[in-house]
Amino acid sequence: MNISFVSNVVYPFVTGGAEKRIHEIGTRLAAEGHDVTVYGRHFWDGPEVITHEGMTLRAVASGTELYADERRSITEAIDFSTRLLPHLRRNADDHDVIIASLFPYFPVLASRLTTLGTDTPLITTWHEVWLDYWDDYLGHLAPFGKAIERLTAKTPHYPIAVSSVTADRLTEIGPSRDRIEVVPNGIDVAQIESTEPADDGFTVLYAGRLIEDKNADLLLEAFDRVAHTAPNATLGIIGDGPEHDRLEQQAQTLEHADRVTMLGFLEEYDDVLAHMRAADVFVSPSTREGFGITFAEAMAADCTVIAAEHPESAASEVIDDAGFLASPTVDDVADVLERALSGERPNTEPTTRAQRYDWDSVAEQAEQCYRRAIDGNW
Structure with missing residues (x-):
């Protein structure tokens, strides 16, 4: 398979649970002979395109501050998504599947735009579904966060949730439960x-x-x-x-x-x-x-x-x-x-x-989901 991951931050240059999941699954799939590309920001030293642990890392935007007032920057997310569009659009047909990191949502919407008119399926991984937690996180701007989360959930794609609890919460704003696969997070x-x-x-x-x-x-x-x-x-x-x-x-x-x-x-x-x-x-x-x-x-x-x-x-x-x-x-x-x-x-x-x-088990489950999306058997 030719697999692409979309994430504005790339492990190990930026550390966090979502990007580590991409790294652990991606390196294992690359070791099995799959072509794996990660589109992200340029947080590493050296050229914009490098090979790292068997994967191709492709910078579509420069590294920048991710947070504003201890919250993820909306401006950064929109900027990354805008810069991602031409790069991913040029290569969308070359990838068998695109897996977009969910938060902060805008890269998912951009990835979906690049797959229009192609046969390349889009998969997202839902680590959490915030629903009313947006009220605590954004205060008076919470309706904006809720709207983007709901729009993302309703965007045509193949959803993976990290737990049944997250899958059940996702059904409140998007796909039916039988459309959501559960693949847990992993550990070494x-x-x-x-x-x-x-x-x-x-x-x-x-x-x-x-x-x-x-x-x-x-x-x-x-x-x-x-x-x-x-x-x-x-x-x-x-x-x-x-x-x-x-x-x-x-x-x-x-x-x-x-x-x-x-x-x-x-x-x-x-x-x-x-x-x-x-x-x-x-x-x-x-x-x-x-x-x-x-x-x-x-x-x-x-x-x-x-x-x-x-x-x-x-x-x-x-x-x-x-x-x-x-x-x-x-x-x-x-x-x-x-x-x-x-x-x-x-x-x-x-x-x-x-x-x-264990990450070996998680990567195997993820690979099976990717194949089902490609084959249309989700």
């Missing part, structure tokens, strides 16, 4: 298993953005309530975000504040994995997860995972019975955490569950 199981545990690790660990929906404040309070039952237990909080200062102040007021450490953002991914490998329990009471990659990573690290049960979170789908679910309240998180600290383990070994999210 071998890399996680071979990572040496951190010498200064913690008994209980959280890793993720420090935003309101992640509910790290519930974990702090829950840990403080049960710390007396596990006198040697410690809690580490990895991450940064708008809630950092408030959470740090909360941590300082806890009865067991001396056993809580705010580590901030860790630059090296291996350092995060090392802390997961050292931890006994991983807790993230997040109520909004389109997938929840940290749950898969923590299971591969053989942590007992505790997540929140919530209709807007795919946590229950990701961990199934290889972890524990709690309602997003201090009482319930504390109860489940106390059981985990006492040694209770889930029915299925976490490492066994994690295998289904």
Whole structure:
């Protein structure tokens, strides 16, 4: 197959979940002999077109700032999409399939324009469907975000969702459920298993953005309530975000504040994995997860995972019975955490569950979807 990916940011020159997914799937398909091209911004050194790990990287626009006031820049997205059009249009017939990175939506619309009059199918990958979350993200501009999300969902294409929760939310604004394929995000199981545990690790660990929906404040309070039952237990909080200062102040007021450490953002991914490998329990009471990659990573690290049960979170789908679910309240998180600290383990070994999210398996599932789109058997 001749496969093209469209993403304004390209891994590893810019790091993030969506671009890493493209990299992991793309490099594996290239290793199998497929021609893989990634259209993106010029964030790498050297010429505009290079070969990187078997893939062709083609810059259609220069590198630029992606955020404005801590939000993805609409101007950047429109600029990239405009510059993408002539490049992709010239080559659309040469590609058997085009996979456009969903957010920030405009590149999907531009990619669709380039496929008009061709037989080249367009696939998108939906990591999240925001719906009413636009109200929190854009405030008075939320109707604009909702309209673009809805327009993208209704644009003719083949949708892939990273979880059934995301697929179900997508049906509220676009295609019917039977038109949506589910291909999860992935992890490198071998890399996680071979990572040496951190010498200064913690008994209980959280890793993720420090935003309101992640509910790290519930974990702090829950840990403080049960710390007396596990006198040697410690809690580490990895991450940064708008809630950092408030959470740090909360941590300082806890009865067991001396056993809580705010580590901030860790630059090296291996350092995060090392802390997961050292931890006994991983807790993230997040109520909004389109997938929840940290749950898969923590299971591969053989942590007992505790997540929140919530209709807007795919946590229950990701961990199934290889972890524990709690309602997003201090009482319930504390109860489940106390059981985990006492040694209770889930029915299925976490490492066994994690295998289904290995990138090799994910790439194989994605390849099958690409072939079905090309053959018209979606």
